[in-house]
Amino acid sequence: MKILAIDTSTEACSAALYLDGELIERYLVAPRKHIELLKPMVDEVMKAAEIDVNDLTGLAFGAGPGSFAGLRVACAFVQGMGAGLDIPVVPVSTLKAMAQQVLDTHPERTVLVMLDAKMKEVYWGVYRLEDKEVMTVLPEQVTNIQEIPNFAGIVGLANIVGAGDGWNVVPNWVEALKPEFIEKNVYPRAGDIALLAIDDFEDGMALDADQVSPIYLRNNIALTIEEQKALKKES
Incomplete structure (x- = not known):
């Protein structure tokens, strides 16, 4: 199993690759720099693992709750990458x-x-x-x-x-x-998100890229993770 996980839900930004039991991660607390840091971090973990994006079997991301802007960055990233590679996505609670x-x-x-x-x-x-x-x-x-x-x-x-x-x-x-x-100084990390996503991948609960959305919690702006899984079961 080869899972790329990302998180931009808080002041921290991270990317991790779970590769058949091993974990490679890049992590940095850098407020308001997620857009400029995320892609280079992803490139670094892929390069360190010596694999191509086409080798990935799934994606995972910190779906929220957290910063609205940060959640949208991560969600858009996995939606685009998941659709382009035609691989499933697992949203994970931050x-x-x-x-x-x-x-x-x-x-x-x-x-x-x-x-x-x-x-x-x-x-x-x-x-x-x-x-x-x-x-x-x-x-x-x-x-x-x-x-x-x-x-x-x-x-x-x-x-x-x-x-x-x-x-x-x-x-x-x-x-x-x-x-x-x-x-108090604990932030979500992509490595933990990758590990938490494994069971959903193995149980066939991963979602199509166009089914995932951020988890805002406020005013039911988006589906909860449980609701997204229920949607997957129905489809």
Whole structure:
């Protein structure tokens, strides 16, 4: 399996190639430079692997939530490349990819990931490992920072840790949940996105290039990842 994955959903930009069990990645935190960095990063990982784009079997991308502009950059890239090469695409949650990083080093924890959504809101989701697979404990959502949602299902869970820059703007969540620690400087990485996409490729759940769209969360602007998979099943 040869999967090219990209992410431009936050201040970080990355590209990774999963090549039959090996991973090659380029990653850089560089706000507002995604357009100029993405293509060179893709070229670098392809060159390092010594393969041509025509050898790729699939694409994956950080579908959101995140920066609207950044999500559109990544989505347009995989749509164009997927259509041109006639290969399938898997959209991957950026919050889940962030959780993967924390769970790689703290597998016994439950991770509450939060991203600053601006407009006095945060994107968040809760994840943990089950049988070495990242599972969603509570679905991803966007919440006003002045509100503490119903924490039933979170409060009482053991070993809660935090991840993401959303923790910078919601100190009330820290007081309510009392996480063991918070890793604020965590961004989605294309390498994690590639690894998270493997099961969908193997299960035949990848989408056609014209079926994918960003996951904004706000106002149902786009289909959720679950809705995109359901569309794939129907088609």
